[in-house]
Amino acid sequence: MDNPVTKRTPLVIAAEINMITFQTKKILLTSAIEIGCRLQEAKALVKHGEWGKWLEESVSYSQKTAERLIKLYEEYGPNFPDGSGRSKSTLVSILTYTQALLLLGLPEEEREEFIAQNDVSNMTKQELQHALKDRDQAKQEKDQALQEKDQAFQENQVLKKGLETINSTISQLKKEQANAPSRPTNPENIKAEASSAVRTALPTHNLKTERDLDAHIKYVEQCDACCKTIADTFFNLTTALTNLAHIDSELKEEKRKEASRLIEYMTETIKSWPPPRKPLRVNS
Structure with missing residues (x-):
């Protein structure tokens, strides 16, 4: 008995259309790879500088299209069915033309892995x-x-x-x-020594009169650089104090007070800097 004829329904017709569409896309990719192979061969034979002209006159391709087809051949050609119909890679041979183009951005090893881990053949372009x-x-x-x-x-x-x-x-x-010799711990003496040490640490100023009309530019830049150095140094100081606090809180407090005295002295000094010049002594 003959097999009954399959009833023609919209669902059956849609399945047939989808199958033909898929096969067409497969044929398109195979054809594109074959064309890419021949374009690569022709490019090696055409004289230098005449490739674009040859494409336009001979096959009506732009250079961009030709390079894309050559790229398809270089990336997928070795892994597509050869003349005997055997495929070197079943993973790559399931791709359509559009899918193959989208996957060109992946290195070959990662492309194979991506295809194996994802159902690429059943994916839409989006x-x-x-x-x-x-x-x-x-x-x-x-x-x-x-x-x-x-x-x-x-x-x-x-x-x-x-x-x-x-x-x-x-x-x-x-x-x-x-190892240091002991000294009396008179608070007044300590305060005086600290103040003296701070003042001694700061350099004295003995500046010549500046006659250059553009000298202000140099000193503005110098002020900016010094402010940045002070800011960076202060950051390093606070970082060191933070780390020191976790190791020896008493020593941290000692260093903090030293820094505080220096900062207070600098703050008071800068408020009225520079100091007024002393009047010149006039000999009678």
Whole structure:
């Protein structure tokens, strides 16, 4: 008995259309790869500088289209069925022309892996574009995480080295303090010595009269540079005090007070700087 004829329904017709469409796209990709192979061969034979003219006159292709077809051949040609009908890669041979173009942006190894992990053959153009976008975003986030991890490691190494330096300095200070002769601890004497030390630490000013009309530019730049140096130094100071607080709170407080005295003196000094010039002595 003959097999009954399949009833023609819209669903059956749609399935046939989709199958023909898929086969057409497959044929299109195979044809594009074959054309790319021949374009590559022709490009090697055409004289230098005449490639664009040859494309336009001989095959009506733009250089952009030709390069895309050659790229398809270079990337997919070795993995497509050869003359015997055998395929070197069943993964790549399931692609359509549009899918193959979208996947050109992936390196060959990653492309094979992506095709194996995703149902690419059943994806629409929009679905494949979305999947590739998600992949790129995930890769970017992974690279950023690795970069942040490396940066954190580098910062930790710097902090570790800083702590080692601080520990070494503390040990040296304690050793010097133990070997130093004892002195009376009169508060007034300590205050006077600290004030004297601060003043001695600052350089004196003995400036010549500036006659250059553009000298202000130089000094403005110098002021800006000094302010930046002070800001950077202050940041380093607070960082050192923070680290020192975790090691020796008493020593931290001692250094904080020293810094505070220096800052107070600098603040008071800068309020009325420069000091008024002394009047010249006139000999009668």
